[in-house]
Amino acid sequence: MEGCDVIVGYKTYVDLVKNLIRGKEVFSTGMTQEVDRCQKAIELAAQGKKVAVVSSGDAGIYGMAGLIYELMFNRHTNEEGEKRGKGETEKKISGSPVHRFSDSFIIEVIPGVPAFCAAASLLGAPLMHDFASISLSDLLTPWETIKRRLKLAAEGDFVIILYNPKSKARTFQLEEAIDMISSSRGAHTPVGIVKNGTREGEDIKIATLKELPVHYDFIDMSTILIIGNSTTFVSNNKMITPRGYNVRI
């Protein structure tokens, strides 16, 4: 970010790094406006500016990295088409004139600590064995696809990470997901619940699958759930998945 001219991001995330970006140009918007944000970032970069797009956790996991690439490739394809078709050197995206795509335009994805790794570190060591990550948001994915994944991940004895478990408007998915997982995993399976992990308001609970409904009101969009596999145990208030099956230490 220090080497960049402009910082682009969701307002909440830009606020988290405000001490690092003093004096920089900032373009921030609200939730669900990620296409606008990424298009703006590309426009600014096309104007020759160095732009940092900020995500929380790892930008490569349910983050902005993919959207930037998708928009860039669309843009490139459109421009190739225009060049061939009309010989134009400029086009409009979102109403702003921008320069043509050039080979000096480089996207670099900088990996980070994913939110689920931060959550796992606070819980103990729940990810010592194979795991599956599933987002319960059905905004861009059919709920039937998500349910099928929950069922298969539970059957496969994967440690299961649940992203976006519940929002104010979207509440039934978590309950259905837990029912789905409970059909092939024991009632006493440990579940780690991490709210605002490593941020202000951090709050951590460890429960069992059976006890989880008691905590539904606690769970929101800033919460990540980690559901143990058949060998996960809780000791000294830490959630541990052994490295293997039937391993003697």
Added chain:
Amino acid sequence: MEGCDVIVGYKTYVDLVKNLIRGKEVFSTGMTQEVDRCQKAIELAAQGKKVAVVSSGDAGIYGMAGLIYELMFNRHTNEEGEKRGKGETEKKISGSPVHRFSDSFIIEVIPGVPAFCAAASLLGAPLMHDFASISLSDLLTPWETIKRRLKLAAEGDFVIILYNPKSKARTFQLEEAIDMISSSRGAHTPVGIVKNGTREGEDIKIATLKELPVHYDFIDMSTILIIGNSTTFVSNNKMITPRGYNVRI
């Protein structure tokens, strides 16, 4: 690491941080000696030293965090038993006298950038949708369990991350894994192959499931594979998984 007295780790990983640990006491051992290393770390900590155990990637993912906890809990249980039984205040682990477990003995897991996130960032943005991580090492896990997971993850259209795909002695698993995944995923599904990601000798290839056998000789224990879901595409030599299904940008 700066605040620690002793650094413990697998020799290769300790070498990677040698510039940060000059003048520190170091205990490093070879591969497969992780129980010895972790026991040593606990002994040193019990003697009042601040000890850093170094893993590559995130210590919480197939790393040393879980083993440290498992050994600590075993130790604690043993000592509780001894206290009750014989009133002893010291016991022997691995031949060294160590002090009794005390409440001031704190384990802190520091999350890091997992190897698969570094790999993903080099490939483009393959992890924009639900994913499953599977280690092909059958040292501590029955091969049948691993195969079942491969089958279920493929059926669930998860992006699939393969850890430990192949070693010098262990070669058949990768081929079987790819056969298993190919039974429910198209021949043209993109596969990212990242060897020594972000390290000396970094080498990246993008192939399809069908082409993958050509690269079997290239793949070793320092390689991570990321297999796309049904929507993953390759453009401009980058591997991208869209954020959702049937999304128009």
